[in-house]
Amino acid sequence: MPAVQETVERVKRIDVDQYRYGFETLIESDKAPKGLSEETVKFISEKKNEPAWMLQWRLEAYRRWLTMTEPTWARVDYPKIDFQDLYYYSAPKPKKTITSLDEIDPEILKTYEKLGIPLREVAMLEGVEPKPGEEDPTRRKIAVDAVFDSVSVATTFKAELKKAGVIFMPISEAIREHPELVQKYLGSVVPTSDNFYATLNSAVFSDGSFVYVPPGVRCPMELSTYFRINERNTGQFERTLIIADKGAYVSYLEGCTAPQRDENQLHAAVVELVAHDDAEIKYSTVQNWYPGNSEGKGGIYNFVTKRGDCRGDRSKISWTQVETGSAITWKYPSCILRGDNSSGEFYSIAISNGYQQVDSGTKMIHLGKNTSSRIISKGIAAGKSQNTYRGLVTAHRKATGARNFTACDSLLIGDKCGAHTVPYIEAKNSSATFEHEATTSKISEDVLFYCIQRGLSQEEAVGLVVNGFVKDVLQQLPMEFAVEAQKLISISLEGSVG
Amino acid sequence: MNVAVAKTGKGRAVSDLFTSAEGRLPGSPSVIAVRREAFETYERLGLPHRRIEEWKYTDLRALVGEVLPLSAAPDAAALKRAADAVKVHAIAGARKLVLVDGVFASDLSDVKALASEVGFGTLREALEKDADLLKTASTDAVIALNAAMATDGVVLSIADGTQLSAPIQIIHLATAASASAFTRSRVMVGKGARATIIESFVAVGAKAYQVNDAVVLSIGDNADVAHIRLMDDAPDAVNISSHFVTVGANTKLNFFNMTTGAAVSRLQGFITLAGEGSELSANGVNLLQKTEHGDTTLVVDHAVPNCVSREVFRAVLDDRAHSVFQGRIIVRPDAQKTDGKMMIRALLLSDEAEADNKPELEIFADDVSCGHGATAGALDDSLLFYLKARGLPEKQAQALLIQAFVGEAIEQIADDGLREHVIGIAERWLERRQ
Numbered sequence: 001m002p003a004v005q006e007t008v009e010r011v012k013r014i015d016v017d018q019y020r021y022g023f024e025t026l027i028e029s030d031k032a033p034k035g036l037s038e039e040t041v042k043f044i045s046e047k048k049n050e051p052a053w054m055l056q057w058r059l060e061a062y063r064r065w066l067t068m069t070e071p072t073w074a075r076v077d078y079p080k081i082d083f084q085d086l087y088y089y090s091a092p093k094p095k096k097t098i099t100s101l102d103e104i105d106p107e108i109l110k111t112y113e114k115l116g117i118p119l120r121e122v123a124m125l126e127g128v129e130p131k132p133g134e135e136d137p138t139r140r141k142i143a144v145d146a147v148f149d150s151v152s153v154a155t156t157f158k159a160e161l162k163k164a165g166v167i168f169m170p171i172s173e174a175i176r177e178h179p180e181l182v183q184k185y186l187g188s189v190v191p192t193s194d195n196f197y198a199t200l201n202s203a204v205f206s207d208g209s210f211v212y213v214p215p216g217v218r219c220p221m222e223l224s225t226y227f228r229i230n231e232r233n234t235g236q237f238e239r240t241l242i243i244a245d246k247g248a249y250v251s252y253l254e255g256c257t258a259p260q261r262d263e264n265q266l267h268a269a270v271v272e273l274v275a276h277d278d279a280e281i282k283y284s285t286v287q288n289w290y291p292g293n294s295e296g297k298g299g300i301y302n303f304v305t306k307r308g309d310c311r312g313d314r315s316k317i318s319w320t321q322v323e324t325g326s327a328i329t330w331k332y333p334s335c336i337l338r339g340d341n342s343s344g345e346f347y348s349i350a351i352s353n354g355y356q357q358v359d360s361g362t363k364m365i366h367l368g369k370n371t372s373s374r375i376i377s378k379g380i381a382a383g384k385s386q387n388t389y390r391g392l393v394t395a396h397r398k399a400t401g402a403r404n405f406t407a408c409d410s411l412l413i414g415d416k417c418g419a420h421t422v423p424y425i426e427a428k429n430s431s432a433t434f435e436h437e438a439t440t441s442k443i444s445e446d447v448l449f450y451c452i453q454r455g456l457s458q459e460e461a462v463g464l465v466v467n468g469f470v471k472d473v474l475q476q477l478p479m480e481f482a483v484e485a486q487k488l489i490s491i492s493l494e495g496s497v498g
Numbered sequence: 499m500n501v502a503v504a505k506t507g508k509g510r511a512v513s514d515l516f517t518s519a520e521g522r523l524p525g526s527p528s529v530i531a532v533r534r535e536a537f538e539t540y541e542r543l544g545l546p547h548r549r550i551e552e553w554k555y556t557d558l559r560a561l562v563g564e565v566l567p568l569s570a571a572p573d574a575a576a577l578k579r580a581a582d583a584v585k586v587h588a589i590a591g592a593r594k595l596v597l598v599d600g601v602f603a604s605d606l607s608d609v610k611a612l613a614s615e616v617g618f619g620t621l622r623e624a625l626e627k628d629a630d631l632l633k634t635a636s637t638d639a640v641i642a643l644n645a646a647m648a649t650d651g652v653v654l655s656i657a658d659g660t661q662l663s664a665p666i667q668i669i670h671l672a673t674a675a676s677a678s679a680f681t682r683s684r685v686m687v688g689k690g691a692r693a694t695i696i697e698s699f700v701a702v703g704a705k706a707y708q709v710n711d712a713v714v715l716s717i718g719d720n721a722d723v724a725h726i727r728l729m730d731d732a733p734d735a736v737n738i739s740s741h742f743v744t745v746g747a748n749t750k751l752n753f754f755n756m757t758t759g760a761a762v763s764r765l766q767g768f769i770t771l772a773g774e775g776s777e778l779s780a781n782g783v784n785l786l787q788k789t790e791h792g793d794t795t796l797v798v799d800h801a802v803p804n805c806v807s808r809e810v811f812r813a814v815l816d817d818r819a820h821s822v823f824q825g826r827i828i829v830r831p832d833a834q835k836t837d838g839k840m841m842i843r844a845l846l847l848s849d850e851a852e853a854d855n856k857p858e859l860e861i862f863a864d865d866v867s868c869g870h871g872a873t874a875g876a877l878d879d880s881l882l883f884y885l886k887a888r889g890l891p892e893k894q895a896q897a898l899l900i901q902a903f904v905g906e907a908i909e910q911i912a913d914d915g916l917r918e919h920v921i922g923i924a925e926r927w928l929e930r931r932q
Contacts, residue, residue, distance in 0.1 A: 436855075436872040440866060
């Protein structure tokens with residue numbers, strides 16, 4: 001089986017250092033004064049040349065945030081965050097007005113090059129050969145929006161996308177250029193009052209991606225955003241808004257990395273997806289923020305609100321996530337299945353090692369008739385980490401014929417880690433059919449022995465078994481990401497055995 | 499916020515109730531001090547509500563609202579009616595211990611026959627010397643309330659190696675309407691002992707009453723215990739029961755709960771497997787109709803290695819009934835080789851019924867095999883069709899399928915006679931439905 005062969009190759013090529021993206025880029029940056037106040041919110045809004053309504057929206061969110069308290073229900077443990085000790089805005093200092101990619105600070109370009117992100121419209125990702133019979137020329141093109149600290153530094157393939165009618169731009173630009181769309185959809189899935197971190201994000205978000213796919217259009221290429229936290233003491237608050245109009249299709253990828261630092265940095269993003277009648281959105285994430293060192297020092301606090309609204313009939317939203325980074329992950333990509341016959345999917349691999357704490361899962365809220373959802377969650381805990389799946393599946397009175405299938409499996413590697421499953425299953429009408437299963441186990445000694453006996457090292461054998469364990473989810477990723485994800489999984493688990 | 503809510507009119511009513519009941523509550527001065535402290539805990543927390551995670555689906559403030567005044571001790575007429583009820587509800591061959599409105603009724607109980615095999619006393623007597631009987635590690639408000647208000651219960655001590663010749667049946671009877679009964683029982687099962695304990699909750703013409711019961715059960719090593727609970731309180735009653743169970747090494751515990759009554763009920767069990775090599779089988783069936791709300795919350799704590807736990811629960815929901823199942827399997831850091839399985843299935847017979855399941859795994863050891871499954875759904879149409887095509891009327895076909903559905907849990911009862919008894923209860927419930 002070539003896939004297995006490839007895995008072995010990957011495992012062999014793993015670098016010695018565990019976190020490969022921990023370098024720092026030394027560039028001058030433009031920062032908001034430390035701390036959070038109405039002034040900070042105004043500063044950000046001003047920097048972005050935002051219209052008055054946007055500032056108003058932010059200020060309302062800020063005032064709301066002041067009345068809220070941090071949620072404590074998740075199984076994560078961390079010192080209290082001092083929200084006044086953070087920079088809420090940091091942007092690479094512009095040398096002059098940028099008109100083409102060549103004028104972007106070469107340091108930033110180098111950063112993205114090191115990360116392997118093709119800003120120069122060269123979308124060949126490492127190691128991917130098109131399969132026979134799949135030589136679609138558009139297949140390998142990926143439009144990238146690169147977000148560096150608080151701002152988007154480059155967006156590629158703009159022209160080609162424009163031809164198809166797809167709007168793909170930093171959200172700060174969209175606020176200026178497409179205010180009618182932004183006003184209509186922003187906050188319509190995750191309202192400003194939704195939760196502590198979403199409200200904070202609404203007040204201070206600085207950039208992110210905006211995607212609008214017009215009716216009947218199949219987005220000609222994969223869209224992707226790479227988020228990079230570079231500056232010290234900054235929080236990153238990005239906001240992504242994706243709208244697929246009637247019959248549209250879009251596949252979107254998100255990747256994240258950050259430098260290696262002793263301090264903890266805050267990342268509180270909001271992602272909103274809206275799918276109209278017959279539309280489909282596929283959202284994939286490979287989250288690889290810095291997880292902290294082997295003593296649990298440093299790392300990103302990742303408090304993210306992601307929600308998709310299947311607003312139209314027969315719409316579909318699919319979340320796929322590979323979570324390997326962050327000191328703390330607090331993230332529940334959800335689907336509101338509002339339209340009749342709409343469907344939601346959640347495929348997740350959450351890997352924790354060292355002192356990482358993951359509390360992640362999904363919510364499938366069935367409101368429309370004959371809605372269906374599918375949850376496949378694979379949690380892998382190693383080292384001294386805690387890995388929790390927390391999910392909600394609910395079918396309301398009128399959601400007749402709702403169907404859900406959930407499978408969440410946990411794998412424990414080592415006896416110092418913990419794996420937990422906290423599902424909430426609420427059936428409010430008899431025609432709803434819910435099935436849920438969960439298992440927790442360790443890698444079978446027999447299987448390991450079998451592999452080792454055939455000449456694999458212990459580590460290779462574990463890599464092989466783990467890759468088999470997560471295969472259901474990896475298959476859901478776009479091919480380019482699947483390769484990257486597979487590699488990441490091996491790296492994340494390095495040093496967890498023996 | 500909690501404090502503010504506890505001080506509403508209803509909160510104060512309870513406070514008055516404690517003051518007025520205090521004189522009637524048994525116990526030495528040190529017991530009274532424990533009660534006061536427990537009541538203060540309750541007063542601080544108030545009735546549990548949906549913001550408290552453990553009570554998310556059973557919001558007692560919304561469902562119950564207030565705690566009713568302490569029931570008066572039963573008079574002669576009440577005891578007469580109770581005696582008749584005991585005849586109906588006694589399980590053949592079992593030794594009865596009867597509590598009427600929260601007070602032990604020795605005339606209705608088989609104390610003499612029992613005393614030949616086990617140490618027996620009432621909670622009322624025991625509280626004169628032992629204040630620890632009211633203490634538990636829990637911080638739950640309803641358990642604190644139970645400690646504050648418990649009037650009576652049974653204290654059983656089954657000595658090492660005792661093989662009980664007959665089951666013990668604790669029968670809770672309610673004769674007083676619109677009042678509360680608070681009971682607490684303590685059962686100690688010695689090493690190598692073998693015992694069957696049955697608890698029955700029955701209404702004797704009483705309406706709209708409330709029951710708050712607690713059972714503290716500790717089982718020694720190499721023992722074999724069957725614990726069956728049959729709750730059939732009045733359709734407008736409230737039953738909140740808490741079980742604290744500690745299981746020793748190489749012991750078998752076979753637990754079963756049947757809920758067929760009460761407007762609002764909750765059984766919360768906290769079972770700790772504290773000795774290696776033990777096997778727990780915890781199962782139950784909730785048969786709910788009309789607007790009944792039945793909650794089963796079970797925490798199984800694998801504190802040591804090499805234990806097995808199996809949970810099979812079924813809920814059948816008609817009309818606007820609401821079932822809740824919250825199961826948690828905890829595997830402590832050193833509890834290697836734990837094997838824990840939990841399966842909960844809910845059958846919705848009506849579009850207005852609601853089933854909320856929360857099966858949790860909390861695992862801190864790696865060499866374990868744990869799993870849970872949960873399903874919710876309606877009866878299988880194709881199966882119904884099959885039966886109807888063979889000439890069975892709709893209701894009868896349904897009954898047959900429901901029987902098979904709950905049978906999967908009932909068949910876990912180890913004792914043949916008790917299993918048949920429970921099947922009978924399920925059959926009668928289904929007949930009533932037709």
